[in-house]
Amino acid sequence: LAKTTQPISMDSYEGQEVNITCSHNNIATNDYITWYQQFPSQGPRFIIQGYKTKVTNEVASLFIPADRKSSTLSLPRVSLSDTAVYYCLVGPTGGGNKLTFGTGTQLKVEL
Amino acid sequence: GAVVSQHPSRVICKSGTSVKIECRSLDFQATTMFWYRQFPKQSLMLMATSNEGSKATYEQGVEKDKFLINHASLTLSTLTVTSAHPEDSSFYICSAPRGDSGANVLTFGAGSRLTVL
Numbered sequence: 401l402a403k404t405t406q407p408i409s410m411d412s413y414e415g416q417e418v419n420i421t422c423s424h425n426n427i428a429t430n431d432y433i434t435w436y437q438q439f440p441s442q443g444p445r446f447i448i449q450g451y452k453t454k455v456t457n458e459v460a461s462l463f464i465p466a467d468r469k470s471s472t473l474s475l476p477r478v479s480l481s482d483t484a485v486y487y488c489l490v491g492p493t494g495g496g497n498k499l500t501f502g503t504g505t506q507l508k509v510e511l
Numbered sequence: 512g513a514v515v516s517q518h519p520s521r522v523i524c525k526s527g528t529s530v531k532i533e534c535r536s537l538d539f540q541a542t543t544m545f546w547y548r549q550f551p552k553q554s555l556m557l558m559a560t561s562n563e564g565s566k567a568t569y570e571q572g573v574e575k576d577k578f579l580i581n582h583a584s585l586t587l588s589t590l591t592v593t594s595a596h597p598e599d600s601s602f603y604i605c606s607a608p609r610g611d612s613g614a615n616v617l618t619f620g621a622g623s624r625l626t627v628l
Contacts (some may be wrong), residue, residue: 434617442621442622443515445619446616448626449616493615496559498545501557
């Protein structure tokens with residue numbers, strides 16, 4: 401399984417765009433990149449997933465360069481409620497494949 | 512769609528007793544489920560992979576006789592912490608791959624906080 405490296409913490413203010421980068425140098429050809437959000441005392445929640453280039457949904461964008469050795473989660477105009485831990489996971493396709501969590505990034509949004 | 516229900520959300524037990532945590536996929540079938548453990552201020556640690564109709568696969572360092580996993584049906588997996596001790600106090604979270612995704616997106620339960628006195 402590809403190991404991921406993220407910043408331990410980030411601080412931002414409401415209304416700003418936040419970009420969290422994840423490094424995954426040994427990503428495999430069939431690996432997807434998935435981001436999850438976790439609030440205290442809750443299970444993680446899926447945010448976005450991608451394989452290459454750019455993916456956008458209603459809550460975030462995911463930028464993946466051509467070499468796929470890193471990815472950047474972009475949260476537009478964050479609010480206080482976006483304060484959470486964000487995890488970048490890399491793993492193969494197929495529902496039976498286990499995924500391991502890295503340290504995650506604690507995002508703190510202030511007024 | 513793709514909801515995973517976990518029960519109980521909180522449980523307090525005495526040292527030496529056993530505790531069972533249930534994980535149900537409510538609107539999809541899950542031949543595989545994953546159990547994680549999370550200590551305060553730490554990341555999730557994968558404990559085991561639960562497989563419907565067969566034995567669970569445990570991660571290195573996880574005692575299979577202490578953390579009994581049963582995947583009785585395509586919608587239910589249970590984790591039993593046997594002879595619990597205070598060091599087993601933790602946040603236990605289950606997850607299942609979404610049925611509609613071939614790209615391995617996990618749906619997580621809300622977690623179960625175990626406190627062993």
